[in-house]
Amino acid sequence: MSDTFTTGDIVAASCRGQPVEGIYITDRDGMAVVKLGSGYNIGVDPATCTLVAKSGETAVQPPLTVEQDESLPELAIISTGGTIASKIDYRTGAVTSQFTADDILRAIPGLSSIGRYRAGVLATILSENMTPSIWQDLARAIHAAIRDGAAGVLVTHGTDTMAYSASAVSYMLDTPVPVVFVGSQRSADRPSSDNVMNGMCAAAAAGADLGEIAVTMHATTNDDFCAVHRATRVRKMHTSRRDAFQSHGMAPIGRVDFPSLAVHLTDDAVRRGACTLALHDRLEERCGLLYFYPGMAPEILRAYEGYRGLVIAGTGLGHVSTGCIRAVRDLIDAGAAVVMTSQCLHGRVCDRVYDTGRDLLSAGVIEGEDMLPEAALTKLMWVLGNESDPERVQRLMTADLKGEIRRRSDHGL
Secondary structure, three states: OOOOOOOOOEEEEEEOOEEEEEEEEEEEOOEEEEEEOOOOEEEEOHHHOEEEEOOOOOOOOOOOOOOOOOOOOEEEEEEEEOHHHEEEEOOOOEEEEOOOHHHHHHHOHHHHHOOEEEEEEEEEEOHHHOOHHHHHHHHHHHHHHHHOOOOEEEEEOOOOOHHHHHHHHHHHEEOOOOEEEEOOOOOOOOOOOOHHHHHHHHHHHHOOOOOOEEEEEEOOOOOOEEEEEEHHHEEEOOOOOOOOEEEOOOOOOEEEEOOOOOEEEOOOOOOOOOOOOEEOOOOOOOEEEEEOOOOOOHHHHHOOOOOOEEEEEEEOOOEOOHHHHHHHHHHHHOOOEEEEEEOOOOOOOOOOOOHHHHHHHHHOOEEOOOOOHHHHHHHHHHHHHHOOOHHHHHHHHOOOOOOOOOOOOOOOO
16 A cells, blocks of 8 residues: 555545545555545545645645735734644644744734734744743743834744643733733644634734733634633633633633624723833742642652642642641751642632641641642742742732732632
8 A cells, every 4th residue: 555655645535435535644454544625534445546646746836925014003923833833744644833923824814904913933842842941932032022012912822731831921021012822722724723713813812902911712612702811810621622711710801702803801801001011031940730639649749859849739628638748848848839729720728727728837838829720830930930038939929910819719710
């Protein structure tokens, strides 16, 4: 089979008696794997395959020039990769991150009706490969774009760790203009891709009366509107649905209707110009996030010896087992800041109700209020990157810096 076709060849075949045409990928288990124009792979009988064009023989069209309207506000696009900046790799049939920022403009031509753009690539990675050092580079790149006149910034990012990145940038950057993170659950060359609507809604939010870091993604499974989420209160809640992102502890701070692109912000949203541009980009990378589970051995906590900080996602009101408390105390006595959050996501930590919680407070644990664990981790990295005094660290961790702590828990959210 592989002697007949090579990866990238255009082939015609038959599937259940119906003619199909696509790109040959490989042969597997006696079947030819063909990529259809829809972006999906199918297996067909290799005996039905005929060659249409060899790989590389089809004409390659030069990239389209993106027309920019100089009368529109200037927005910056900073690409870090992810599915919104991905295409199918026909060598493997998998999605690979290889779009440039200019490719995104070509893939979503409607962006040109919203603003004029300066586009740049910071990284070309899937978001599981994101690191704190790239967060720092990202904060610096956003700061430079705003300093150089951008009226808003779009950050394209993989969805899996986008909440971490958006939260980390929130602590490092005081921004007077919108900084909007956006991604997609399905790559641009799939017919069900959400990249066009998400990208256009995010661009509309980047040009709106917003003055904070936000994440803009599909709010429903339909193509009707996107939600605008505060960066420190949002989490990805589904592996593949287009409405995977949800705000916790509060409602979204806005919505962008589609296709009208009308932006509606709530009273909770920080408005444009509310602060002066400033960059505080120091982070302490020796911080960890640990999810407690029943029967967890204290030795797992001891693995964090030498770390400067640890966030624990505890049970209920913020608990670990009695057998782990000594290990927690030892970390704190050695100079680590330990912050307790909850696995529950809704509600807040209160370690004054049960004996275990009181013992944790006695050991020196910092209550994480109603912070999401990932927001607490990025905040702890930032706080420890800028402060060494334990009392000051505790005050900052329990203070609301970027909307990550709500002083009143809303019922039903």
